[in-house]
Amino acid sequence: xxxxxxxxxxxxxxxxxxxxxxxxxxxxxxxxxxxxxxxxxxxxxxxxxxxxxxxxxxxxxxxxxxxxxxxxxxxxxxxxxxxxxxxxxxxxxxxxxxxxxxxxxxxxxxxxxx
Amino acid sequence: xxxxxxxxxxxxxxxxxxxxxxxxxxxxxxxxxxxxxxxxxxxxxxxxxxxxxxxxxxxxxxxxxxxxxxxxxxxxxxxxxxxxxxxxxxxxxxxxxxxxxxxxxxxx
Numbered sequence: 001x002x003x004x005x006x007x008x009x010x011x012x013x014x015x016x017x018x019x020x021x022x023x024x025x026x027x028x029x030x031x032x033x034x035x036x037x038x039x040x041x042x043x044x045x046x047x048x049x050x051x052x053x054x055x056x057x058x059x060x061x062x063x064x065x066x067x068x069x070x071x072x073x074x075x076x077x078x079x080x081x082x083x084x085x086x087x088x089x090x091x092x093x094x095x096x097x098x099x100x101x102x103x104x105x106x107x108x109x110x111x112x113x114x
Numbered sequence: 115x116x117x118x119x120x121x122x123x124x125x126x127x128x129x130x131x132x133x134x135x136x137x138x139x140x141x142x143x144x145x146x147x148x149x150x151x152x153x154x155x156x157x158x159x160x161x162x163x164x165x166x167x168x169x170x171x172x173x174x175x176x177x178x179x180x181x182x183x184x185x186x187x188x189x190x191x192x193x194x195x196x197x198x199x200x201x202x203x204x205x206x207x208x209x210x211x212x213x214x215x216x217x218x219x220x221x222x
Contacts, residue, residue: 033210040123042214043158043200059211090158094210102148103202103210105158 002027006091006106013081013113021076021109023091030096032074033103036060037088049074050096081113116141118203118213126219127191135186135216137175137201146204147184149175150212153197161186161199171195191220 004025013019025032030051035043035058045058047066055066063085064078074093078085088110094103117140127133139145147164162170164177164184175186184201201213 035212040198040215040217043212045209045211048209058209092158092210102160102163103150107157 004091004093004104004106006089006109008109009107010110011112013111015080015082015113017081019078019081019111021089021091021111023074023076023106024072025074025093025104026072027093027104028071029093029104030071031094031103032068033092033094034058034064034066034074034076035090035092036062037090037108039088043090047076081111083113086111086113116145116203116209116211118201118211120201120213120216122216123214124217124219126221128221129193130190133186133188133191133195133218133220135199135201135218137184137186137213139182139184139201139203141182141203145177147175147177148202148204148210149173149184149186150200150202151197152200158200191218193220193222196220 007022032049034047036046037043044060046060046062049055049068064076066076088108090108091106092103095101119138149161151161152158173188177184198215200215203211
């Protein structure tokens, strides 16, 4: 079934550790996004990608990095986790065309850095 | 730069009352506007988009370019409408920017 998957769902990790949040979609979408969302707060776009080998930083500055080596895979990496990185991270994907196309979201990864 | 403003963090209405969730946007180009909804313990999902001019679950939203608004309306609120609603702006073909969200609570 076509879907977008995020792993892990929950992660508690110590300060200074390197982490990678996985996001994969089986819908063949060109565009993918990473959002950061604190509880009850707005979604902040931190990274997006138009397609393979294209990535851009979003509106909110983030110490994380992303890569897009394959269409279906858009992992997010934090080289050295800090408590300020504690948040929920949402991955989404959409077609490039037509206009007004829907973005599909994953279940999210709730990250806690202690 | 593109920006979405949702002035209300929480909107509480009684069942059967009309609902209006406000959304204003700032964008210099031709905007694509959406309403997304997140029910308790579920994923964020699309509710409706301005380009379709459709009614979903009784909700409608009209793009008013003069007022740069895209308010979400429903004439009679139902208990199952309680959720978090986000207005979103697609601009420049690639970015999708969300507002801060409005928590709608429908009381019996």
